[in-house]
Amino acid sequence: MERWDRAGRCAAYGAALALAPYLLIKVSWVAGSLLGVLPIGEGFNLPGWVLLNTVTVGMAAIGIALALALVRPWGMRIPGWLVAFVAWAGSGFLVSVLPYSVLSALLGSPAADAPDGGGDDPSMPGWEAVLVQCSFVGMGLGLAVALPAYLRRRWPEAFTGRIGDGAGVRNEAGARGAAVAAPWVAAAVGLVWLYWAAGGTLGVAHPSERTTDGHLLTGLGALWALAGAAALWTLTRERPARLPRSLPLALGWLGSGSLFAWSGWKLPVTLFVAFAHPAGVTPPEEPVVAVLLHLAAVTAGAAMVRTLVNTARRRGHDAAGHRSAAAAAPGSGP
Known part of the structure; x- marks a missing residue:
């Protein structure tokens, strides 16, 4: 296996692992708000809060599935247009904001102000904010390495x-x-x-x-x-x-x-x-x-x-x- 493919394999598994805490946090927010044990976000009513976080749960699950598709054999059998679209949107979300993570850290911007838009809730514990930020950064870095390796395997002529x-x-x-x-x-x-x-x-x-x-x-x-x-x-x-x-x-x-x-x-x-x-x-x-x-x-x-x-x-x-x-x-x- 070439060095680039080995790096892509490790990055894909790392991306899926990095996004798992975000998925679990969002599931806990939905369940906790429905059970009345966790507060809803400022400016939201219960249906709006549940809908917003249910959508992000689905997005996180798709992101994890994408990361695994980039490295597992079944990922080469998925229709190319579907993988390309999800990878394009996912990299547009996460790879493109990697410079933001660096700049916000240098400027001392609080980690809770994640691009997700839900991290500015004052009821959000600091450790959750850190996990959310790490999930975004980890998934973005993983996609930045794993996605080119996948595209190179599946459509080698397109990028030469x-x-x-x-x-x-x-x-x-x-x-x-x-x-x-x-x-x-x-x-x-x-x-x-x-x-x-x-x-x-x-x-x-x-x-x-x-x-x-x-x-x-x-x-x-x-x-x-x-x-x-x-x-x-x-x-x-x-x-x-x-x-x-x-x-x-x-x-x-x-x-x-x-x-x-x-x-x-x-x-x-x-x-x-x-x-x-x-x-x-x-x-x-x-x-x-x-x-x-x-x-x-x-x-x-x-x-x-x-x-x-x-x-x-x-x-x-x-x-x-x-x-x-x-x-x-x-x-x-x-």
């Missing part, structure tokens, strides 16, 4: 070569309006988020509600959106030439996944807050502006990954064609 050495995105989906517009939409969303992270107040209804964590997460989302847009432009225009194709593919994968996953998660939460007005919850942004940005981010992320998938599929077909041609060439037999 360099920019400019074959058919690119332009031949695949560059002529389609959605594929052309997606990087521009992602860049526009990223620039707005970057403006907010830098302290801009246009579109911000309650500037006093902004926190250091909010600035960090908004700025990180902006950087991933801009990185994903730049990656798609690189693949579309085949510039700069000779750049390893795996680099823009990886940035496009994470950038589009971050846009889709995080805005897909925040969009219903934003709508809920805008219409239900839960007590004690006052988001900084104008609700209409936030909803429009999240809709744009989800749409752009989906269009971007479609372009990436078409590119990878085309390269795989081209590689298969080259192998068939070489096998059929005179003198190629034994």
Whole structure:
């Protein structure tokens, strides 16, 4: 077994193990709130709290199943589109926020302010907050190593070569309006988020509600959106030439996944807050502006990954064609 595959195997098992405490904590919150022995989160009623945490229980279970699928033999028998979609969304959630974990630790941000959105509950014990944070970081690190190893085994041709050495995105989906517009939409969303992270107040209804964590997460989302847009432009225009194709593919994968996953998660939460007005919850942004940005981010992320998938599929077909041609060439037999 190659060294990279061994590392991927260890990382996949480590990711599943790291996410297990988060799953158990969320199950205990649901059961405890239903039995009346644990408090519900601030700003929630019982049905809303149970629904939110039931959804995160399902997400954690899917994450553990994904980690195991990346290393167990049955993972190669699952339909490729299903593994790719779950891995894309999962890495968009967790791998993309690894820099946040580092920056928040350096800035002394409390571990309880995890990106999950439930860690800011004052009734949450400190040890639970630490376990939640460790689960996110462990799963993110595990995916960062295990996922490339899995993709390399299942679709080796898709990530080889360099920019400019074959058919690119332009031949695949560059002529389609959605594929052309997606990087521009992602860049526009990223620039707005970057403006907010830098302290801009246009579109911000309650500037006093902004926190250091909010600035960090908004700025990180902006950087991933801009990185994903730049990656798609690189693949579309085949510039700069000779750049390893795996680099823009990886940035496009994470950038589009971050846009889709995080805005897909925040969009219903934003709508809920805008219409239900839960007590004690006052988001900084104008609700209409936030909803429009999240809709744009989800749409752009989906269009971007479609372009990436078409590119990878085309390269795989081209590689298969080259192998068939070489096998059929005179003198190629034994």
